[in-house]
Amino acid sequence: MYHARAALDGVARGIASGTLKPSNLITRRQALAAGAAGIDAAALFMSVQAADAAEMKPNIVFIMADDLGYADLSCYGRRDYATPQIDRIAAEGMKFLQAYANSAVCSATRTALITGRYQYRLPIGLEEPFPSASTRHVGLPPEHPTLPSLLRKAGYGTTLIGKWHLGKLPDFGPIQSGYDHFWGFRVGGLDYYTHKYGSPDSDTEDLWDDDAKIHEAGYLTDLLGNRAVSVIGDYAKAKRPFFLSLHFNAPHWPWEAPGDQAESRRLKELQDYDGGSLKTYAGMVTAMDAQVGRILKTIETAGIANNTIVIFTSDNGGERFSDTWPFTGKKTDLLEGGLRIPALIRWPGHVRQRSVTQQVAISMDWMPTLLEAGGANPDPAYPLDGMSLIPALVRNATPVSRKLYWRYKYNSQRALRDGDMKWLKVGANTFLFNVVADPLERANLKERQPEKFKRLAADYENWNATMLPEDPAASSGPFGYADQVADHPGMNRK
Numbered sequence: 381m382y383h384a385r386a387a388l389d390g391v392a393r394g395i396a397s398g399t400l401k402p403s404n405l406i407t408r409r410q411a412l413a414a415g416a417a418g419i420d421a422a423a424l425f426m427s428v429q430a431a432d433a434a435e436m437k438p439n440i441v442f443i444m445a446d447d448l449g450y451a452d453l454s455c456y457g458r459r460d461y462a463t464p465q466i467d468r469i470a471a472e473g474m475k476f477l478q479a480y481a482n483s484a485v486c487s488a489t490r491t492a493l494i495t496g497r498y499q500y501r502l503p504i505g506l507e508e509p510f511p512s513a514s515t516r517h518v519g520l521p522p523e524h525p526t527l528p529s530l531l532r533k534a535g536y537g538t539t540l541i542g543k544w545h546l547g548k549l550p551d552f553g554p555i556q557s558g559y560d561h562f563w564g565f566r567v568g569g570l571d572y573y574t575h576k577y578g579s580p581d582s583d584t585e586d587l588w589d590d591d592a593k594i595h596e597a598g599y600l601t602d603l604l605g606n607r608a609v610s611v612i613g614d615y616a617k618a619k620r621p622f623f624l625s626l627h628f629n630a631p632h633w634p635w636e637a638p639g640d641q642a643e644s645r646r647l648k649e650l651q652d653y654d655g656g657s658l659k660t661y662a663g664m665v666t667a668m669d670a671q672v673g674r675i676l677k678t679i680e681t682a683g684i685a686n687n688t689i690v691i692f693t694s695d696n697g698g699e700r701f702s703d704t705w706p707f708t709g710k711k712t713d714l715l716e717g718g719l720r721i722p723a724l725i726r727w728p729g730h731v732r733q734r735s736v737t738q739q740v741a742i743s744m745d746w747m748p749t750l751l752e753a754g755g756a757n758p759d760p761a762y763p764l765d766g767m768s769l770i771p772a773l774v775r776n777a778t779p780v781s782r783k784l785y786w787r788y789k790y791n792s793q794r795a796l797r798d799g800d801m802k803w804l805k806v807g808a809n810t811f812l813f814n815v816v817a818d819p820l821e822r823a824n825l826k827e828r829q830p831e832k833f834k835r836l837a838a839d840y841e842n843w844n845a846t847m848l849p850e851d852p853a854a855s856s857g858p859f860g861y862a863d864q865v866a867d868h869p870g871m872n873r874k
Contacts, residue, residue, distance in 0.1 A: 437535065437621035437754050438727065439688040441612070441679070442746070443672060444493075444625070446486060446543060446569070446632035449698020450720040451705045452665060458703055461662035465673030466724070469692050473726030474735040474773060480797075481696040482743040484711055484718035484788055485509040486568060487545045489695045489743050490627075494526045494546070494557070496747030496764040500787060500847035504546055508712075508789055508856040512567035512577040512584075516853070519547015522556040525759040527747045529558025531623045534756035537615055540564060541607050542627035555591055559625075563589050563607045570629060572600040572636040573644040580645055599638050601630045601664070605671025609678045616682035621754070626675070630668040633699070637663025653864045661701035686728045689753060691746070694721040699859050706819045712858045714786050714795040714804060715821055727753075730774045739772040739779040740797070749773070785843050789856035791871075796840045803836035812836070 451457040455467040455475065482492035482499055491505035492498060499505025504518050520526070528538040540554045542564040547553065554562035565586045567577045575596075578584035587594050596603060608626050615622040635656030636643050640663075643655060672692065679685050697718040698704050699711045709715025723741060725731055744766035751758055752768045771777035786795040794805040800816040812826040812833045826833040858871045865871075 436687055439615070439621055439679075439684055440531075440536075440623045440750055440754065441608075441675065441688060441690045442623070442625045442750075443675070443690070443692045444542075444627045445668060445692070445694045446627070446629055447696065447699045447702070447711055448631060448665070448694035448722065449702030449704045449710075450707060450717065450722060451703040452631070452694075452698055453722050455724075456722050457705065460658060461666055463665065463669040465669045465676060466692055468673075468676060469690055469724040469726045470734070472728070472733050473690075473724060473731045474737055476723035476725075476741055477736060477738055478740045479693065479721050479723035480719050480740070480742045480784060481694065481721050483508065483786065484696050484713055486543075486632075486695045490543075490545055491520065492742075492744040492766075493695075493746060494520065494528070495524060495762070496527065496744050496751075496758065496766045497762065498744065498765045498785070498847060503848065503851065503854075506789075506848060506851045506854040508854065509568050510545060510547070511855050512569065512586075514855070517551070519552025520557050522552070524557070525762050526558040527750060528554075528623060528625070530751055530756045530758065531754050532558055532560065534754055535621060536754060536756075537618070537620050537622040538625075539611050539622070540625045540627065541611065542604050542625075543568075543629060544627075549591060553591065561590060561611075563611075564604065564627070565629070569632045569634075569650055570600060571634055571644055571647065571650060572629070573641050575600060577650060579648050599667070601628060601667045601671055602638075604628055605674055608671070608675050612675065612678050613682060616684050623750070623754070627695075628668050628671075631661060631664040631701075635660045635664070635701070637661075638667050639663075651860075653860065656701060658701055688727075689750070690726045691724065693723040693743075693746075695743075697721065700865070708820050710859065712788065712790065714788055714793040714806070716802075716815055716819060719786065719795075725773060727773065732776065735776070737772050737779065739769065739777075740782040740784070741769055741772075742766065742782075742784055745769050783839070785840065787844065787847075787850070789850050789854065790858060794840055794844075796836050796843070798836055798839070801832060801836065803833065803840060805837075810837070 453466055454462045455470040481489045483489045485508045487507050487509040488499045488505050491502055504520050532538050538559045539561040540559045544554050544566045545568050548566055567586050570577055570586055574580050575587045576582055576584040577586055587596060611624060634647055634650045634652040637660045679688050697711050697720060704717035707716035707720055709717035711718055748764050748766050748768040749770055752770050758764050781799045784797045791807050796803045800814050802813045802815045804811040810826060811824045812829060813821045858868060860868055861873050862868050862871045
C-alpha cells in the first residue's frame, strides 16, 4: 500500500513540476493500486486530463472575406439574405462591435495582419492596393517575421488557402513568408470561373498549389472551401496543431454568383462597372456562408471543435453592394464605413457563447492574440503595434481605450481614433467626430472642442513621422471614379 501511494505521489509531483508529461502516465494497474491505498483515483485522472488539455495548443482557423461590409452578415443586421453558418460563430462565441481594418483596401490590411505592425512600416503596405498587373519589385520581405512563421516555430503546421496579394514570385510569396503550404492566388482578385485577373481570352490565370501553377475548374469560392475541408481533415488525422488562413475572394468583384458562367464570359474587365445587383451580391455572400458551414462541420466531425479557434472577419469596409450601416463611406474611404468590419471568434471553453464586446480592435491585433493563444513568442527585433485581445476574449475584461492611426494616399486622407473621438482629414478638409455617439460622422465638433482637435492633429503628425513616407509611385485610388460610380462626384481621374 505504501509503495502504491508513493508511486502515485511521485507521478503527481512530476506533473506539477513539469518534469513528467501527463499523457498515459496513469495505468489501470496504478489506478487499482490507488484505490487500494485510499487515493481518489478519479480525481487524479481528472487532474491528469486537465494538465493534458492545458498542454494542447489550439488549432486556429482564420477566415477572411474580401470587401465584406460591416452589416453584410445577418448577425450584424443584413436584411435581404441570411448567413446562418457564419452567424453560428457569433452564437457560439463573441461578436466585436468596434472592429477596424488596418486599411480601407486589401493588400495594406494584409500586410498589417501578417506582421502585427502598421503597414506603413513596409513598402508593400504603401500599395493601396498592389495592382494585379504591376511589375514593381515590391512584396513582403521573406526575412520579416510573420504570424505563420512564428507559429511554425512553436510547432504549428501552417497553410494559406486563397488570396495572398503581398508580392510575386520569385522573391515573394506565402511559402517564403512562413506558410508550409499554399493553395490559392497571388493577385488582388480573380474571375470566379476562369480564375484569371484579365479578360476571358487573356493569359492571366493565377491559381497555384505551393509554387506550381495549376488549373482547376469550378466556382472559386467552392474550390477554396473544398481545399480547406481537405486540409483540416489531414491536420486532424496527423494530430498536429495547425494554423489555417482561409482568405476568400468573395464578395470582391467581379459580381458573379454560382451559376453566372455567362456573366463571366461576357466581362471584359473584372471591376465590372456595368454588372452586379443586390441579388447577385446575396448569392456571392451566401455561397461563402455555405462553405463556412462545411468547414465548421468538418472541424466537428474530426473531433477537434473544442480545441479549435475559429475567426471570421473582413479585410476592409464594403464596396458597391455592401451594407455599412450605421456608418457612411465605403472601401477606400477613411470614414467608418471604409474601416469598420465584422469580427467574430469561437473558442469553446475560453470565449463565452453569445458574448459581445465593445473593445476597439484592429486587424494587426490578431497576431499578438494568436501568438499568445498558441504559446508562441513575437520577435523582439520587430516590436508589435497590435495588442493581444486575450483579456477581452477569455476574461471579459473592461474595454481599454486605444489610439489607432490610418493614412490613405488618395485624397490625402488621414485619421486618428483616440477613445471615442476621431480626427479626420480628407483633402484640405478637417473634422472631429465622436464616433460612438455619432457613427454617421455628421456632427463636426472641431469648433466646439478646439483644444482636443489641435491635440489629435498634433498626435497624428507625431505618429506619422515614425512611419515610411508616402510613395509617389505606389498605387492608390477610389473604388470607382465619377464617370464609373454615380455617387462619387468630384472623384475625377488625374
